[in-house]
Amino acid sequence: xxxVENLTKSFQGVNALNGVTLDVEAGTVLGVVGPSGAGKSTLxxxxxxxxxxxxxxxxxxxxxxxxxxxxxxxxxRRQIGVVPQGDSLLxxxxxxxxxxxxxxxxxxxxxxxxxxxxxxLDLVGLTDKATAYPDQLSGGQRQRIAVARxxxxxxxxxxxxxxxSALDPETTGSVLTVLDRARAELGVTVLVVTHDMGVVxxxxxxxxxxxxxxxxxxxxxxxxxxxxxxxxxxALLPAVDLNPINENSYDRVAxxxxxxxxxxxxxxxxxxxxxxxxxNIVGGGLTRLGETPVARFRLxxxxxxxxxxxxxxxxxxxxxQRSLKGPQGVAA
Amino acid sequence: MRSATPWSDVVxxxxxxxxxxxxxxxxxxxxxxxxxxxxxxxxxxxxxGGLRPNAAVHRVLSFVTDLGRSMPFIVLLVALTSVTRLxxxxxxxxxxxxxxxxVGAIPFVGRLVQNILSEVHVTVVEAAITTGASTLKIxxxxxxxxxxxxxxxxxxxxxxxxxxxxxxxxxxxxxxLGDLAIREGYQRFNDRxxxxxxxxxxxxxxxxxxxxxxxxxxxxxxxxASV
Numbered sequence: 001x002x003x004v005e006n007l008t009k010s011f012q013g014v015n016a017l018n019g020v021t022l023d024v025e026a027g028t029v030l031g032v033v034g035p036s037g038a039g040k041s042t043l044x045x046x047x048x049x050x051x052x053x054x055x056x057x058x059x060x061x062x063x064x065x066x067x068x069x070x071x072x073x074x075x076x077r078r079q080i081g082v083v084p085q086g087d088s089l090l091x092x093x094x095x096x097x098x099x100x101x102x103x104x105x106x107x108x109x110x111x112x113x114x115x116x117x118x119x120x121l122d123l124v125g126l127t128d129k130a131t132a133y134p135d136q137l138s139g140g141q142r143q144r145i146a147v148a149r150x151x152x153x154x155x156x157x158x159x160x161x162x163x164x165s166a167l168d169p170e171t172t173g174s175v176l177t178v179l180d181r182a183r184a185e186l187g188v189t190v191l192v193v194t195h196d197m198g199v200v201x202x203x204x205x206x207x208x209x210x211x212x213x214x215x216x217x218x219x220x221x222x223x224x225x226x227x228x229x230x231x232x233x234x235a236l237l238p239a240v241d242l243n244p245i246n247e248n249s250y251d252r253v254a255x256x257x258x259x260x261x262x263x264x265x266x267x268x269x270x271x272x273x274x275x276x277x278x279x280n281i282v283g284g285g286l287t288r289l290g291e292t293p294v295a296r297f298r299l300x301x302x303x304x305x306x307x308x309x310x311x312x313x314x315x316x317x318x319x320x321q322r323s324l325k326g327p328q329g330v331a332a
Numbered sequence: 333m334r335s336a337t338p339w340s341d342v343v344x345x346x347x348x349x350x351x352x353x354x355x356x357x358x359x360x361x362x363x364x365x366x367x368x369x370x371x372x373x374x375x376x377x378x379x380x381g382g383l384r385p386n387a388a389v390h391r392v393l394s395f396v397t398d399l400g401r402s403m404p405f406i407v408l409l410v411a412l413t414s415v416t417r418l419x420x421x422x423x424x425x426x427x428x429x430x431x432x433x434x435v436g437a438i439p440f441v442g443r444l445v446q447n448i449l450s451e452v453h454v455t456v457v458e459a460a461i462t463t464g465a466s467t468l469k470i471x472x473x474x475x476x477x478x479x480x481x482x483x484x485x486x487x488x489x490x491x492x493x494x495x496x497x498x499x500x501x502x503x504x505x506x507x508x509l510g511d512l513a514i515r516e517g518y519q520r521f522n523d524r525x526x527x528x529x530x531x532x533x534x535x536x537x538x539x540x541x542x543x544x545x546x547x548x549x550x551x552x553x554x555x556x557a558s559v
Binding site: 102 | 453459
């Protein structure tokens with residue numbers, strides 16, 4: 001749906017983007033993450049058509065939109081709904097008035113405009129706040145109105161630039177829910193630029209890690225967590241070594257990643273039973289990526305067939321990351 | 333020893349002069365607003381970081397604006413005589429004063445407006461840009477509407493300034509409160525008229541200022557009672 005090809009941008013000789021290439025499939029949510037100064041904001045501003053890249057292309061449905069001008073540029077902007085970083089609502093307009101702005105720009109007549117604004121208020125769950133002014137809304141409510149505004153003109157792509165940066169964890173959840181609904185109910189393709197891995201954990205299908213203006217990792221979140229050396233897995237999965245353990249009390253100690261209900265629930269007891277080993281979870285924990293439970297456990301095993309048990313877990317779909325005690329690279 | 337002017341005559345003087353002042357100031361404020369706001373918008377659009385940055389245009393516009401603002405009004409009043417005659421068909425009287433008042437106020441309003449518009453937060457403007465709004469739409473619905481309370485206050489400031497300028501209207505026979513105080517009061521040693529006029533001017537400007545402050549607050553949707 002939206003592809004970014006080899007995008008470069010420099011400011012006064014400093015390269016903010018060094019050939020960024022991304023691909024977001026229609027109807028999916030891509031999270032672009034990375035440390036401050038990695039180029040996230042520049043990328044967001046280029047995709048929002050607020051900044052022109054030095055070279056490269058941004059294609060929406062195959063059409064390059066980076067070199068447009070005048071009314072073609074304005075039409076392209078309506079194709080990309082933007083939730084800007086920070087407070088961006090008109091303070092002299094009601095919530096409904098703010099949502100109506102893109103519709104006015106698009107020349108949608110009054111009655112249709114009102115209907116559409118009503119639908120969007122419903123989508124973001126703020127129907128009762130239609131006539132409230134931004135100063136009467138909480139930060140999370142303002143941000144949801146900003147999402148509704150971004151969706152008003154039926155864009156095919158929704159770009160959210162640090163949508164949760166100024167919010168507390170609870171309101172962050174409500175804003176992310178709204179982004180997720182936009183994808184689920186409107187089929188919008190979503191690109192979220194964020195420094196918060198929690199956003200990736202909750203709503204992203206894909207993730208791209210940006211470092212020094214380059215994409216250093218790009219793929220499906222559930223694939224990347226299975227890759228022990230990926231930045232995504234170390235950032236998203238529960239830490240395993242919170243509690244120092246006495247490794248001497250086990251024959252084998254290994255880390256394992258389990259994805260999905262079946263794996264998390266049944267794999268370990270099954271392994272213990274099948275190979276007659278004592279299998280304890282000595283570290284790590286359980287998290288959730290979207291709807292999928294994902295676990296990273298540190299296991300301590302006792303018994304003659306411990307290596308076989310680990311091997312079996314690997315074959316059955318768990319990713320055994322490293323064996324801390326015993327033969328290295330027991331299973332992949 | 334001349335007996336003091338009767339109060340009824342003082343009131344009659346004041347009423348007539350107030351009418352002249354309000355006429356001169358009112359019409360010139362309307363003209364200065366109609367022409368000064370676009371000047372301010374243009375200044376802000378062409379400024380660095382504006383919607384249509386253009387250093388050359390901005391510099392020329394800034395220069396002309398500041399030149400206009402630095403001109404003492406009394407000089408403008410006499411210097412524009414021929415222009416005034418061309419526009420209103422005469423060069424004396426209240427109507428004739430309107431031309432230099434308006435001309436003097438346009439750059440004043442322009443600069444005030446630019447300063448106010450530049451205060452609209454860049455995030456808000458950029459958000460509007462991303463909705464595909466045209467420049468005209470952004471100027472109207474974002475820059476001007478978001479600044480409305482401050483703009484109303486700026487017009488109030490302009491009215492007060494023009495009341496001050498209009499005191500010199502007497503030079504070309506424009507009349508008004510300033511002229512009353514100077515000619516009937518000061519030059520003829522009529523303290524009653526002088527001080528009555530001063531007191532009345534204080535009341536008038538206070539009321540006008542209050543009115544504009546109220547209007548500005550009424551137009552402001554920020555910080556309304558919470559839900």
